[in-house]
Amino acid sequence: xxxxxxxxxxxxxxxxxxxxxxxxxxxxxxxxxxxxxxxxxxxxxxxxxxxxxxxxxxxxxxxxxxxxxxxxxxxxxxxxxxxxxxxxxxxxxxxxxxxxxxxxxxxxxxxxxxxxxxxxxxxxxxxxxxxxxxxxxxxxxxxxxxxxxxxxxxxxxxxxxxxxxxxxxxxxxxxxxxxxxxxxxxxxxxxxxxxxxxxxxxxxxxxxxxxxxxxxxxxxxxxxxxxxxxxxxxxxxxxxxxxxxxxxxxxxxxxxx
Amino acid sequence: xxxxxxxxxxxxxxxxxxxxxxxxxxxxxxxxxxxxxxxxxxxxxxxxxxxxxxxxxxxxxxxxxxxxxxxxxxxxxxxxxxxxxxxxxxxxxxxxxxxxxxxxxxxxxxxxxxxxxxxxxxxxxxxxxxxxxxxxxxxxxxxxxxxxxxxxxxxxxxxxxxxxxxxxxxxxxxxxxxxxxxxxxxxxxxxxxxxxxxxxxxxxxxxxxxxxxxxxxxxxxxxxxxxxxxxxxxxxxxxxxxxxxxxxxxxxxxxxxxxxxxxxxxxxxxxxxxxxxxxxxxxxxxxxxxxxxxxxxxxxxxxxx
Ligand SMILES: Cc1cc2nc3c(=O)[nH]c(=O)nc-3n(C[C@H](O)[C@H](O)[C@H](O)COP(=O)(O)OP(=O)(O)OC[C@H]3O[C@@H](n4cnc5c(N)ncnc54)[C@H](O)[C@@H]3O)c2cc1C
Numbered sequence: 001x002x003x004x005x006x007x008x009x010x011x012x013x014x015x016x017x018x019x020x021x022x023x024x025x026x027x028x029x030x031x032x033x034x035x036x037x038x039x040x041x042x043x044x045x046x047x048x049x050x051x052x053x054x055x056x057x058x059x060x061x062x063x064x065x066x067x068x069x070x071x072x073x074x075x076x077x078x079x080x081x082x083x084x085x086x087x088x089x090x091x092x093x094x095x096x097x098x099x100x101x102x103x104x105x106x107x108x109x110x111x112x113x114x115x116x117x118x119x120x121x122x123x124x125x126x127x128x129x130x131x132x133x134x135x136x137x138x139x140x141x142x143x144x145x146x147x148x149x150x151x152x153x154x155x156x157x158x159x160x161x162x163x164x165x166x167x168x169x170x171x172x173x174x175x176x177x178x179x180x181x182x183x184x185x186x187x188x189x190x191x192x193x194x195x196x197x198x199x200x201x202x203x204x205x206x207x208x209x210x211x212x213x214x215x216x217x218x219x220x221x222x223x224x225x226x227x228x229x230x231x232x233x234x235x236x237x238x239x240x241x242x243x244x245x246x247x248x249x250x251x252x253x254x255x256x257x
Numbered sequence: 258x259x260x261x262x263x264x265x266x267x268x269x270x271x272x273x274x275x276x277x278x279x280x281x282x283x284x285x286x287x288x289x290x291x292x293x294x295x296x297x298x299x300x301x302x303x304x305x306x307x308x309x310x311x312x313x314x315x316x317x318x319x320x321x322x323x324x325x326x327x328x329x330x331x332x333x334x335x336x337x338x339x340x341x342x343x344x345x346x347x348x349x350x351x352x353x354x355x356x357x358x359x360x361x362x363x364x365x366x367x368x369x370x371x372x373x374x375x376x377x378x379x380x381x382x383x384x385x386x387x388x389x390x391x392x393x394x395x396x397x398x399x400x401x402x403x404x405x406x407x408x409x410x411x412x413x414x415x416x417x418x419x420x421x422x423x424x425x426x427x428x429x430x431x432x433x434x435x436x437x438x439x440x441x442x443x444x445x446x447x448x449x450x451x452x453x454x455x456x457x458x459x460x461x462x463x464x465x466x467x468x469x470x471x472x473x474x475x476x477x478x479x480x481x482x483x484x485x486x487x488x489x490x491x492x493x494x495x496x497x498x499x500x501x502x503x504x505x506x507x508x509x510x511x512x513x514x515x516x517x518x519x520x521x522x523x524x525x526x527x528x529x530x531x532x533x534x535x536x537x538x539x540x541x542x543x544x545x546x547x548x549x550x551x552x553x554x555x556x557x558x559x560x561x562x
Contacts, residue, residue, distance in 0.1 A: 011379070013379060013380040013382070013510065014510070014531050014534075016533065017379060017382055017383060026379065026383065095361070096352075096362070097355075097356075097361070097362075119348075120348075122379070122380065123378060123379050124378060125364065125365060125376075125377070125378065126362075126364045126365075127343075127348040127352075127364055127365075128348075128351075128352040128355075128362055128364060131348075131349065131352040131353060132352045132355075132356055135352065135353050135356045135357075136356065140425035140426050141320075141425075142426055143345070143348065143349040144345055144348075144349070156429075158432065159318070159345065160345065160495060161267065161345045162267075162344060162345060162494055162495060163494075163495070164433065164434035164488075164495060164496065165267070165268065165431055165432075165433055165434070166431065166432045166433075166434070167317070167318050167428060167430075167431055167432075168428075168429040168430050168431070168432055169318060169426050169427065169428055169429065170426065170427040170429055171425065171426040171427070175426075181478060181479070181482050182478070182481070182482035185483075215390065216359070216360065216361035216389070216390050216391050217361035217362075217363060217387055217388065217389050217390055217391075218387070218388055218390060219385045219386065219387055220373055220386045220387065220388050221373070221385070221386040222378065222383055222384065222385050222386075223383070223384055223386075224382075224383060224384070225377075225381070225383070225384050225538075227537075227538070228538065231525075231537065231540045231541045231542055231543055232541065232542050232543070233532065233537070233542075233543045233545065234542060234543065234544045234545065234546075235532070235545045235546075238546055238550045238551050238554055239554065241544050241546060241551060242551070242554045242555050242558045243558075245526065245542060245544060245555060246555075246558060246559070246562075248541075248542060249503070249524075249526075252524060252541070253502060253503055253523070253524045254502060255446060255470065255502060255503045255524075256470075256559065256562065
């Protein structure tokens with residue numbers, strides 16, 4: 001079985017963001033980077049599927065600068081077999097249509113039986129790439145899965161809907177799944193597996209060889225939302241804070257009165 | 258401008274969010290028509306053309322058929338904008354339609370300013386203005402961003418549509434989340450644990466503060482996903498909607514899906530090490546502190562009152 005999993009590198013969302021000089025994206029310097037949370041579930045599911053079926057080959061693909069080799073190494077240490085790094089210094093400026101088309105161009109003719117992606121990225125949050133890749137390849141796809149089972153070419157999943165409801169959906173492979181939070185428990189790479197991962201193949205491709213379309217949308221401006229909260233901000237000594245919170249709760253709410 | 262609004266049906270009922278699409282079209286001053294795969298027993302109160310397909314024939318999850326039905330309507334109506342909710346239905350179907358049209362899709366739109374579609378980025382810490390480069394644009398709207406168009410009223414003019422597109426996936430029914438245990442929707446005081454609590458043992462700290470205040474404790478999704486506590490304590494889109502007198506969010510960043518579940522709280526206290534966390538936008542008090550210090554200190558003080 002041939003499996004593809006796509007991962008994106010994103011900044012830690014607790015970072016102090018700054019804007020880049022064009023004012024169209026955040027500045028890339030001084031950020032802590034990690035694997036997109038949704039993609040961790042995708043990697044784990046790909047590896048679990050490999051473990052289940054025995055004979056499988058899992059490719060992890062990521063688009064970006066050299067920095068994105070880090071989450072790819074993590075995916076290899078989690079159990080993926082090979083990496084494909086699509087080198088692109090400007091991947092952050094590409095729209096979901098361009099990103100999906102890069103992936104689809106790579107995947108076309110490679111005969112992947114299963115493709116896993118995150119349901120969205122934590123930074124851009126467009127929730128489009130996975131479904132677009134499947135449509136470009138003419139594959140069945142199911143989005144937002146929180147449970148996955150595979151048996152003999154048949155996939156059965158739970159799709160998460162709003163308000164605690166789930167839909168049970170079945171599909172035949174080849175198919176693509178977009179993974180939602182809570183799908184599984186992503187494993188921590190062990191030290192021996194981190195060592196082994198260093199020897200795994202990492203193929204490097206230039207983005208120009210895979211990108212055949214133009215963007216269909218553009219970011220004209222990025223900015224910080226206007227602060228309209230107007231709440232009281234307490235800082236400093238914890239002991240003082242406790243007293244202040246209690247005074248305010250007594251004054252402004254029926255609680256503790 | 259002409260907009261096609263894609264209404265939404267779930268588990269045999271029209272979803273109220275469908276009326277948010279109508280409000281959006283009104284805000285844009287757009288002429289609108291609606292598309293719905295639904296049932297005639299629960300039609301939207303909408304004054305306009307409703308392109309309608311019977312859900313008993315096309316199922317509640319059959320993206321291939323829904324896409325084809327929609328593409329046929331789009332070919333006839335030629336809307337500039339195709340409008341979905343940013344929901345499990347919308348974010349699944351919208352990219353399929355956008356690709357077929359070779360149109361831009363802009364997801365999670367929260368505002369329109371000078372022709373730019375405004376979308377949140379990085380967990381709502383930043384905003385982006387987006388311009389579509391295609392003549393048709395597909396958008397998904399963040400729930401609650403455009404409100405409702407007043408009391409819904411009207412009756413649609415039905416135009417029935419059909420397709421014989423074959424399904425690529427099989428919808429095998431619904432499964433409701435297990436009920437029982439705590440009912441946070443009735444709690445007057447809720448103290449919620451977010452990922453910022455760091456480890457499962459710290460749930461106790463949160464539960465203790467809730468107890469000192471005579472309330473219940475809740476949680477954000479990562480805490481539930483990690484099985485640090487049970488699902489019926491989850492607040493948010495895919496959890497419970499709560500409306501307590503006091504909501505204390507401990508180590509919760511304030512992602513939109515969490516805010517949706519707690520924004521009806523009367524008074525909100527947020528405890529967070531990050532002064533810029535989006536929870537600050539809805540908090541009456543933002544205490545910039547390590548919850549591991551502040552929560553036990555607060556609990557002790559309250560217990561001593
Ligand atoms: C379709 C969909 C549905 C979803 N449904 C829900 C839902 O129902 N409910 C829900 O909650 N989420 C839901 N989510 C997830 C949501 O997008 C966020 O991922 C989630 O709410 C984040 O939880 P959090 O704030 O606890 O964690 P994070 O976003 O990781 O935030 C942790 C916060 O803790 C702070 N912190 C860290 N350490 C400390 C410390 N020592 N003291 C004080 N503060 C600290 C950090 O500054 C940060 O702000 C959904 C997502 C999707 C895509």
